[in-house]
Amino acid sequence: MNPSSVQSIFLKQIPSLDLRSCLVSMQGENIYKHYRNQEAASQIAKVNSCTKSVLSALICIAMDHGWLPDASTPLSAFFPVLASDPDPRKPQITLEQLLTMTAGFNWDEFGGQNSFPRMTRTEHWVNFALEQHLSHTPGTHMEYNSGVSQILAAILMQHTGMSVAGFAERYLFGPLGITEYQWECDPQGVHTGGFGLKMLPDDLLKFGQLFLQKGMWHGERLISSELVTRSTEAFIPVTPPNRGSYGWHWWVDTCKSDEPSEFSGEHKPSPLSESTSINSTDRNKTVLDYYYARGFGGQFVYIVPELELVTVLTNDKRKKEKPPLDVFPRLIAPQLLSLL
Incomplete structure (x- = not known):
C-alpha cells in the first residue's frame, strides 16, 4: 500500500474532529501529524488506561x-x-x-x-x-x-x-x-x-x-x-458494548469489509456480493486485523501489522462537548481495508 494513499485518508478525516493529537507512522516513517495546538505537542497528558x-x-x-x-x-x-x-x-x-x-x-x-x-x-x-x-x-x-x-x-x-x-x-x-x-x-x-x-x-x-x-x-x-x-x-x-477480544492488557479487533461503517466523506468501500468471484488471496484482504491500547476519553495506540502502521489518537474533550466517535474503527480502518 502506498503511504501517500494512507496519508490522504487521515488528511481527509482528522482535521475536522478537533482531536488533541493524531500521529501516524507507516513502514517506520512518520506520514501524518496533527496537533490541536503547540501545547498538545509539547506537554505530557493523561493516557488513562x-x-x-x-x-x-x-x-x-x-x-x-x-x-x-x-x-x-x-x-x-x-x-x-x-x-x-x-x-x-x-x-x-x-x-x-x-x-x-x-x-x-x-x-x-x-x-x-x-x-x-x-x-x-x-x-x-x-x-x-x-x-x-x-x-x-x-x-x-x-x-x-x-x-x-x-x-x-x-x-x-x-x-x-x-x-x-x-x-x-x-x-x-x-x-x-x-x-x-x-x-x-x-x-x-x-x-x-x-x-x-x-x-x-x-x-x-x-x-x-x-x-x-x-x-x-x-x-x-x-x-x-x-x-x-x-x-x-x-x-x-469481550462483551458488548465493547467489541473484539482482549489479550494481555491489549484490545484486539478486526475490520471486515461487510461491516456497516461511518464516513465523513463520500468514499465508501463496497461489500463483496455473493456473485463476486474471489480467490484465496483476495478473500484474506476482506479482513484487517489490528490491536490497540485504549484509555478513557479518547486515548488510543493502534497497531496494524499487515500495513506496518501505527496510529496514536489523543483527546481531552469533556462528554458535554461531544467527543468524536471511535475514529479509527469507524472512519479509518474501513478505508484502509478498501485500499488493499
Missing part, C-alpha cells in the same frame, strides 16, 4: 529476564496469604488470568462498592482488589478491572526490586528515549497499573512502533518477539 498496555510490556520484559515466572504461575506464589482464602479458586488464579482480565473477581469498574473509584479511596489498593469475591470461574469471563492491574504492578515491583517507573526507565522508557512522563502511585508507593500515566503523543507512537517491530528498537531487543505476539493476540472475546 493506555497505562495498562505499558504495564503489560513491562511484565513481558520481566518475564524475558527471568524476574517473573511463567504466565501459568498461580496468584498464591506472589501472595501466600491467599492460600487460606475461603474460596479455593482464588489462590489458583494465574498471572495470565490477571493479564487477560479473566481472574473472575466480582468488579464494576466505574461504580459500586467493588470498583476502581472505591479502590482509590482505600488505604491499601492491592489488598482491596485481592479481597473481592469471585463471581466467575477464573479464565472463563473477561471483566474489565483496574484492580488486577494494580495487583500486577505490585507483583512487578515485588519481583524486580525496583519501582514500576524505575523499571520502565531502565528497560523501556530509557531505550525508547522517553524522558518526559509522570506516573501516579498508590498509598504503598506502587505505581498505578491501570491508569495514572502521563506521556507525550510522540512517545506513545514510539511505544506502538516498538510493538509493530516485535520488540526491536534500533537494533536492540527490548521484548522477545514471542511475548510481543502472545500479549497482543486474542485471548478471550
